[in-house]
Amino acid sequence: MVSIPVSQFDDNSVVTVQIEGQEVVVFKIEEDYFALNNRCSHAEASLSEGEVYDCKVECPLHGAEFDLKTGEPLTLPATKPVKVYDVLLQNDQLIIQDKHA
Numbered sequence: 001m002v003s004i005p006v007s008q009f010d011d012n013s014v015v016t017v018q019i020e021g022q023e024v025v026v027f028k029i030e031e032d033y034f035a036l037n038n039r040c041s042h043a044e045a046s047l048s049e050g051e052v053y054d055c056k057v058e059c060p061l062h063g064a065e066f067d068l069k070t071g072e073p074l075t076l077p078a079t080k081p082v083k084v085y086d087v088l089l090q091n092d093q094l095i096i097q098d099k100h101a
């Protein structure tokens with residue numbers, strides 16, 4: 001689990017954090033936050049460098065799209081989901097934690 005001050009986010013910004021040895025990317029889209037493992041499930045690419053639209057992120061390397069809420073792949077070449085994390089807002093801190101915590 002990590003906490004990030006909400007003040008670190010501008011509108012539609014992207015922040016990466018480490019959680020238990022995994023790099024996690026947090027996207028702010030309007031007033032919503034989404035946290036996913038930063039590594040594409042297809043190969044070695046960082047989703048933090050991808051384009052975000054319609055609650056999806058497009059991998060910058062081969063273009064697979066992932067649902068920001070579920071981590072499920074929506075287009076090829078990715079066929080496996082990326083892990084998503086719970087995001088809680090508490091007292092101007094964003095708490096990012098494992099879904100099973």
Ligand code: FES
Pocket residue numbers: 040041042043044045059060061062063064076077078
């Ligand atoms: S590395 Fe992301 S689609 Fe290939």
